[in-house]
Amino acid sequence: MTVDFVKPTVIFSIVGFFIPGFTAIANLAVQMLLNGLGVECTIAFELIWILSSIGALLLPFLFYRYLKWLPLEKLKTLPILLTVFNALEYVLIQSSLIPVFTNAQSLCYGNGGQNGLELVFTAWIGLPILILLSFLYNQILKNRIF
Numbered sequence: 649m650t651v652d653f654v655k656p657t658v659i660f661s662i663v664g665f666f667i668p669g670f671t672a673i674a675n676l677a678v679q680m681l682l683n684g685l686g687v688e689c690t691i692a693f694e695l696i697w698i699l700s701s702i703g704a705l706l707l708p709f710l711f712y713r714y715l716k717w718l719p720l721e722k723l724k725t726l727p728i729l730l731t732v733f734n735a736l737e738y739v740l741i742q743s744s745l746i747p748v749f750t751n752a753q754s755l756c757y758g759n760g761g762q763n764g765l766e767l768v769f770t771a772w773i774g775l776p777i778l779i780l781l782s783f784l785y786n787q788i789l790k791n792r793i794f
Contacts, residue, residue: 651726651789653782660734661775668771671739675746675767679755689756693746700743707737708781715788730785734778741774742767 675696682692711733718726746755749766 651723653726653730653785653789654779656727656730657734657778657782660731660738661779664734664738664775664778665772668742668768671742671771672767674739675743690752693752693755696743697747700740704737704740704744707733707740711785712788715785730782737778737781738771738774741777742771745770745773 678696679689679692682695683689687695711729714729746767749770
């Protein structure tokens, strides 16, 4: 059985192109949850960005390790796992790239003339990264000796 990571990721990316606002809202919801727990707005965003950056870097390595040691009988579960990986990595990449385009002060208090579209752009930047990771994962599976 051969598994292709690129085709499902491209399909996910087409869908992902149209849903960056939903993931941006998820980021804002986490920030609001942290605010509700007593964390100041700018600190909440910075905490989200730090944790997202760590997650965005760590998740591909964890998925790689899983692929490296994957038993043959579990190859059928890879499309489901890939969809979960793509969704998580998409949100993590989006969240970790937000500070490149804006800062917590602007997002929390609205100064600087920004309107939140930078949250959408960071999601779109994540899509080619997901496709590149899928090419890498295809190579990993091809190089495995079954």
